[in-house]
Structures are given as structure tokens and as C-alpha cells.
Amino acid sequence: MSDSQPQKFTIVGGGLGGALMAVYLGQAGYDVEVYEMRPDMRGGNVPGGRSINLALSHRGIVALQRVGLAEDILKTAVPMRGRMIHETNATLTFQRYGKDDTHVIYSVSRGGLNVLLLEAAGRLPNVKLFFNKKCTNVRLDTGVVELLDMKTNEKSTVDGGIVVSADGAFSAVRRPMLKLDRFDYRQDYLKHGFKELVIPPDSQGSFQMAPNALHIWPRKSFMMIALPNEDGSYTCTLFWPFDGPHSFDALQTKEDVARYFQEHFPDAVPLMPTLTEDYFTNPSSSLCTVRCGPWYYRDKVVLLGDAAHAVVPFYGQGMNASFEDVLVLCECIEQYKPDWEKAFRTYYHTRKEHVDILADLAISNFIEMRDHTGSKMFRLKKKTEKLLSQLLPFWYMPLYTMTTHTRMPYGDAIKRAKHQKRVVTMTAITTLVIVVGTILRSLLT
Ligand SMILES: Cc1cc2nc3c(=O)[nH]c(=O)nc-3n(C[C@H](O)[C@H](O)[C@H](O)COP(=O)(O)OP(=O)(O)OC[C@H]3O[C@@H](n4cnc5c(N)ncnc54)[C@H](O)[C@@H]3O)c2cc1C
Structure with missing residues (x-):
């Protein structure tokens, strides 16, 4: 590290995104402090989480691979090869996600995964973890973090250096940013x-x-x-x-x-x-969707994960997108340090458009899952998509495959899916017109 790098990153929130960020920054040689409001989960003290298990897929796995943790995490995961639809009359229908087992997603324990990430962070000598410490405010201009000890009720402050907000959908770090000129915020x-x-x-x-x-x-x-x-x-x-x-x-x-x-x-x-x-x-x-921006304040504060963009869980991408944030943010830090503001700005512009699209996709997938997955039309659509991707593997890829099994930015995936749909529809209409025309001509001659 050069002398101009700050001595310290302070991460608020030791959940999934915060703990992974601590591992990334710690491995890169930075001094890191993590402040988490809940008790330490390591040693079997896993609280009943909001969601006990989660679907881990390609984007999350790649982010874990970069710090050498994917293998350990996948050892305890249960692969899921497709959807099993239960109809009211107890009929079961299995719909495979992809053509084979290269397209699976993994069910992982939220608590188990969080513990593994905290353990990995805690093993690094330059990462310090603090529990039962709730952030109550961040002084944006100085990066001072105000804390409340959840056991003793004592208040304290720390000089945060660069503050990373990984404190979830109802972020305390984000709160003072709402008062900034031209800061957008919306929750639904x-x-x-x-x-x-x-x-x-x-x-x-x-x-x-x-x-x-x-x-x-x-x-x-x-x-x-x-x-x-x-x-x-x-x-x-x-x-x-x-x-x-x-x-x-x-x-x-x-x-x-x-x-x-x-x-x-x-x-x-x-x-x-x-x-x-x-x-x-x-x-x-x-269940809430949060959209906000910009996700940084000068060279002092940067938001990631649900603090930057909470989405509803129906695409199984919230955690995966948080892990991808960590990956992209650390790439930007590596590229632009010690120009921290440029690193944060580039990270924000790289991600924002795409996670906004993910938010919309997640809501529409709720309607698809609850209303359509049981229908014959839906099954026909999935079979057609599978057939097209087998016949034209270099051109056609279903939207779900692009979002879940690749790292294609979410916005690019939806653009490509719309283009594919237009071409397939036009081809189907043209073929139909030619067939009907040929039949009519043969009848009339
Ligand atoms: C029902 C449900 C199912 C889901 N299923 C999936 C799925 O299958 N796949 C998927 O990818 N995603 C899923 N998600 C989304 C996923 O849980 C989140 O996107 C992910 O947890 C975000 O990680 P994060 O680190 O940003 O936030 P969080 O995991 O919420 O972590 C925030 C951390 O900050 C701490 N904290 C909060 N406030 C403070 C404070 N003031 N001071 C200090 N610490 C604080 C919290 O205690 C917590 O540890 C699901 C979500 C829900 C609700």
C-alpha cells in the first residue's frame, strides 16, 4: 500500500455483504474494523434469521471464489436442479432450470454462510470484528461513526476512515445521506x-x-x-x-x-x-424495494448490498447482487486508489442501472412464480426456451439463465432477452404467414 492510502476502512454491518467485504479488504492488506449490532454468531450462536436459507448462484459463487471461500461454502450447500411445482390436487411437475447440472442453484444456510464469512474475516490479522455495536449515525464530512453498545447502552465514537455501509435495507449510515442535496431515495x-x-x-x-x-x-x-x-x-x-x-x-x-x-x-x-x-x-x-443514489459521499462513505438496493426475494438475487457489489467495488478500489471518490463513483455508475432493473425483475418474477409456474402455457414457454437454447446455443439464452448462471449485467440481460423475443416472434409470424399463404394458394389453384 502507498502512504496515501487511508489506514482504515470501517464496515458498518457484519451480515453477508459486510463480512465478505471485510475478507476482500483484509486480504488486500487494508486495516478493517467491522461493527455489527447483533451478538457474535461464531461458536453456534446463530439467531433465527429473517430467512433461514437462501439460493446462492453464479454471481455470488464467483465473488466467493475470488477470496478462496466458494469451495468450503458449497460443501454444505444443497444443489437445486429445478422447480418442483405442487398443484392443489397434489400433482407434481418438475421443471429443470437448465439443460443439465451445469445450471443449478444452491440452497445455503444464511447463518452458516454468515459464520463462515465472519470466521474468514476474523482470521486476518488486520481485520477487527466488534459485536453488539449499533451504528446510530455517521458524520459524513469526517467519517466519524457514532455507536451504541447494545449490552451496556454506552455511547462511543470511532474515526471511521472510509466508512462502508453494509447495514442492510434500513441502513443507519444512509440516513444522514437522505438530507444531502440531490440524493434520491425511494422505498416501496x-x-x-x-x-x-x-x-x-x-x-x-x-x-x-x-x-x-x-x-x-x-x-x-x-x-x-x-x-x-x-x-x-x-x-x-x-x-x-x-x-x-x-x-x-x-x-x-x-x-x-x-x-x-x-x-x-x-x-x-x-x-x-x-x-x-x-x-x-x-x-x-x-418485503421492501429500496432505490437510492448516489451510493457514496465524496471519498468518505460508500453503500453496498441492501443498504444501496434492497430487492424483493423472488429472483433469488439479493445476496448474490450484494456479493457482486463487493467484487465490483474492490475492483474499482484496486484500479483507482488512492482516488477513492473516483473508485466509488465508478462502482456506482457500473452497478446502479443494473440493480434497478433487478428490482423490477424481482417484482415481475413474483407474479410469474405465483400466477404462472403452474400453468400449461408457462411449461410450454419454458420448453420452447430450452429447445431454442439447444438449437441455437450461441444466439439464444433464456433470461433466467443470463441472470442466474452468468455475470452478464442485469440490464444487458433484459435487453438481449427482449431482442431474442422480438426475433422469435417475427420469425414465428413470418413462418405462419408463409404456411397459411402456401396452403391458401394450393387450395385456390
Ligand atoms: C425472505 C427472503 C428470502 C431471500 N432469499 C434470497 C435468496 O434466495 N437469494 C439471494 O441472493 N438473496 C435472498 N434474499 C436477499 C438477501 O437476504 C439480502 O439481499 C442480503 O442479506 C443482503 O446482504 P446485506 O449484507 O446487504 O444485508 P443484511 O444481510 O441485511 O446484513 C446487514 C447487517 O447489518 C447489521 N446492521 C443493521 N443495522 C445496523 C446498525 N445500525 N449498526 C450495526 N449493524 C447493523 C444487521 O444486523 C446485519 O447483520 C432474501 C431475502 C428475504 C427477506
């Missing part, structure tokens, strides 16, 4: 929230459903999904409106829950022995 809640439920392993400790699939119970205005865990269980997530006739609000008693699940998810009910208890014990949480 979905009418739907989510609740986690569980399908435990059977008495032999084995999976009760096909293990290598993401299970979906699409029911038009709502849905349930289940991802497998290494221990043979599944984490189910019910996505439902907060109020109305089909909503969290509508089920007030254990009998209501048992009746409703029997009607809409009959094949899942026998696999969920603690359903009614879990339903009332586990919280119903909201």
Missing part, C-alpha cells in the same frame, strides 16, 4: 409479506420431498416455496397479503390455519407436524 413495500415455516426431516433424518429442487405451491394471489437444508429439513416461506380475505389477517385461530392449509397445500400438511404452532410463533415480515 409489497402488499405481501412472508412467514417462515418448516418441514422437518423424517424419522430416519431423510428429506420428506425431492431434495434437489426448489418447491413451489403457486396459488395465483399467493404462494409457498420450500428450499432444502443440509439436515434433511426444508425452510418453507409463505408469501401472502397482510390483509384481505386470503391473508395473514384472515387466519386467527389454529383451526383456521389447519383448514386453510388443508384446502390450499394439502400435500404439505402431513409433512408439517408443527404447522399451527409455527404459524403463530413465527413473525410475518414485510
